[in-house]
Amino acid sequence: MTKAIHVKNCATNPSNFNSIISIARQFFSAVAGLESEPEGVRKLFGSPIGVLQDKDLLKKAPNGELLVLYLIDNGAMDADASLYNQLLKKCTEWKRLKEGRVVHEHFLRSRFSHYTVPNNTLINMYAKCESMGDARKVFDEMPERDMVSWTALITGYSQNEGAKEGLVLFTEMLRFGFMPNQFTFGSVLKAAGALESGGTGRQLHGGCVKCGYEENVYVGSALVDMYARCGLMDEGKIVFDKLSCKNEVSWNGLIAGHARKGEGEIALKLFCEMKRGGFQPTHFTFSSVYAACANIGALEPGKWVHVHMIKSGLELIAFIGNTLLDMYAKSGSIDDARKVFDRLLKKDVVSWNSMLTAYAQHGLGKETVECFEEMCRIGPEPNEVTFLCALTACSHAGLLDNGMHYFELMKKFKIEPIISHYVTIVDLLGRSGQLDRAEKFINEMPIEPTAAVWKALLGACRMHKNLELGVYAAEHVFELDPHDSGPHILLSNIYASAGRRSDAARVRKLMNQSGVKKEPACSWVEIENAVHMFVANDDAHPQREEIRNMWENITDKIKEIGYVPDTSHVLWFMDHQEREERLQYHSERLALAFALLNSPHGSPIRIKKNIRVCGDCHTAFKFVSKVVDREIILRDTNRFHHFRNGSCSCGDYW
DNA sequence: CTAGGGTTAG
Known part of the structure; x- marks a missing residue:
């Protein structure tokens, strides 16, 4: 408040300024082109105003607040419509709701309060400040609305989890006879995508074609993204191919769509095409591609993409680093995951959560405890996901007491x-x-x-x-x-x-x-950048004979050192021998035999399975790791098993 | 004055 008084004194002393308004104008034109906000203020207001000479105060006061000091100076304010508009735009850019409200009030008292353009800016300002109630109120109370007013409000809803309201408004807008433009379509498509409503999306697509916006990059990319979110990748691809002028966003929409669907191979293929086409992958691209690799446990391709990112000079900020970390962890390389964590420029809460998840997946108890406690000491405040990660990690590592203690700790952090x-x-x-x-x-x-x-x-x-x-x-x-x-x-x-x-x-x-279907089990193994898939009792594989022989060979060897098949995991109604036979060819065994046949001696074998590993396969794998002297890393839906020299990292506890 | 793309858990 002392600041206001200072300014008021200055304002009532005309010898210092021509007018408050001209200063405000200069303030904006100058600040807009300057690197740091306080620097701009200093340059402009360095000498004449007492309060602004106080450098400490100046540092603490960002432009928006200083500006408002001028505005609330009652008698001095005599802005025209375009100044109000500029002020509101600044408040929008800086997301300063409080100052925006002050300008709004002042604007309402002015003789321009019925002007459409500043009212549209007000709608946008409130929408960008996530205050849709206010945006709606401005819209409802303005005397004359144009297409931009409708679009700004629809956009606000679609960006603030109000997809439904946005779409309702859109139909209302059409009823009132307003023609949507490319901005409107971009927003309603986003809304349709958020609702995963392919039917609505297709109708809107028709509208885009009719109005001639289908090939606009913004609308086209929004269409691609909308179809991707509705799971309709084929239709998205058709729109994408039609785009004569694509950009990174169009590519990202397509890649992210496949990544979300778990179609990692396609996402990787598109990443290569994007690069070949001369487009520079962005943070968004890398984030999606790493997520795609994590999904299929593709370590080598993931590493390859990582090299591309390093070459492209993109910094390791949390948003990509977190997915990169997750990719390494989910691909079985916990050491690389930790390296990424240590090299992150700035760790946010998701970084810590991801690291804890990595430890959970690998069943590393000691590391979990150390990580969680370090986070409490020097990291960001744990959130509810943090506790989920930490508790899961304790569970997977068998740390009962630690887990119960962390659960109690949630109260202290006021997390329900x-x-x-x-x-x-x-x-x-x-x-x-x-x-x-x-x-x-x-x-x-x-x-x-x-x-x-x-x-x-x-x-x-x-x-x-x-x-x-x-x-x-x-x-x-x-x-x-x-x-x-x-x-x-x-x-x-x-x-x-x-x-x-x-x-x-x-x-x-x-x-x-009751028609409940069991998901068919299958396993994947990666050999020299190619992923091979196996289903149980696979008779169609070109190498089936060799795989069979290999496994029989191995079985003899592991039986010698104490392996006894446990058949309680297979269907009871087969006779004993048949059951043992069946068990021989669980998909993970086929994958393991295939890897033993086709990968260099001594290298680790990484297998992924879509359901939990059965108890007997788990026992067999332990013996195999000893007999062939190889590390076997098996990822099931729940966690990783590192088999080495006859034992497993999970301690038979999963 | 209004537009499109990315992360952690289960």
Whole structure:
């Protein structure tokens, strides 16, 4: 407030200025072209005004505030419509809602308050400051609206999680007879994409064609992105190919779409095409491509893209670094993940969370604890995802006490646990064999347990062979989520391992009758930049004979050093020999045999599987790692298993 | 005055 008084004194002393307005004008034209805001202020106001000579005050006061000091100086303010507009634009650019409101009030009292253009700017200002209620109010109260008014409001909604409102407004706009332009289409397409509404998107696409905007880069890119978000990649590709003038954004929309769909190979291929076409990949591109590589566990291609990024000179900021870290972690290279983490220019909360997730996936307990505690000391404030990551990591590493302690710690950080935190704690207790405690924990939860909570308990019952509690948990899962095949299989396995074959059969039958489908298991292995996929009992593979021979060979060797097949993981109704036969050709075994045949001796073997590894394969892999003296890294849906010299990093605990 | 693309958990 003292500042205001100073300025007021200055303002009432005309010998210092010609007018407040001319100063304000200069202020803007000068500041707009200057590097740092305080520097601009100093240059402009360095000598004549007392308060502005105070350098400390000057440093603390950004331009927006200084400006407002002039504006609230009542009598001195006599702006024209274009000055109001400039002021509002600055407030928008700097996202300064408070100052924007002051200008708004002043504007309302002026004789220009009915002018359409500054009102449009006001709508945009409030929208960019995430204050849609205010934006709407301006829109409703302005006497005359044009197409820009509608577009600014629609854009505001589509950028502030108001896709539905945006689309409703769009139809209303058409009813009032306003023609949408390329800006309008860009925004409504974004809204349709956010709602994943392909039907709406196609209609809008028709509108774009009619109005001749289909090949506008902005509209075209928005179309590509809209189709990508609706999962309609083919239609997106058609629009993309038609674009005579593409840019990075068009490419990114396409690449990100495939990355989101888990189509990593296509995303990588497009990345190459983009570069060949002479387009410079941006932060967005790299971020998507790394996510795509992480998804398919493609370490070598990921490294190759990383080299491109280093060559292109892009800095390792959090937004790309986080996905890069995640890519290395999910591709099995935890050391590279840590290196990226250490080299990040600035770590944000997602960086720490990603690092904790990496440790969780690899079951590294000591590192988890160190990382979390370092974060509490020197890092950003942990959020609810942080605790999820840390709790999952404790669960995967068998750190029961640490996990329970972190759960208690959430209170200190004033973070209310959501359902996923409870799921993780049930998992933590259950894995540790504390089944009764897990059950008690569920009963005492302050929120209603979901299917996921019971599923965690069921999984623990399978692990610790607890039939009675397993049945109880399964009943809850069936009731809450009848379409998931996982619980049926788990329960059937629990029955089978307890020798209750007829019950196991009953559950299987129930599953088949209710139309619940089991996801077909498959595994991938990467050999020299090519990814090879295997399904169980694959007879169609060109190398099937060699793979079979190799595996039989290996089986003989591991049996010599103590491997005994455990057939309780396969369907009970086959006879014993047939079961053993079946087990021989689980997809991960085929992938392993293939890798042994086709990769250089001594190099690590990286296999990925789409469901959890079965217990018998896990045992077999441990023996194989010893017999062939190779490191085998297996990624399943849950985590990584590093097999080395006869044991696994998960400590048989997954 | 109004437009399009990216990250962590389960």
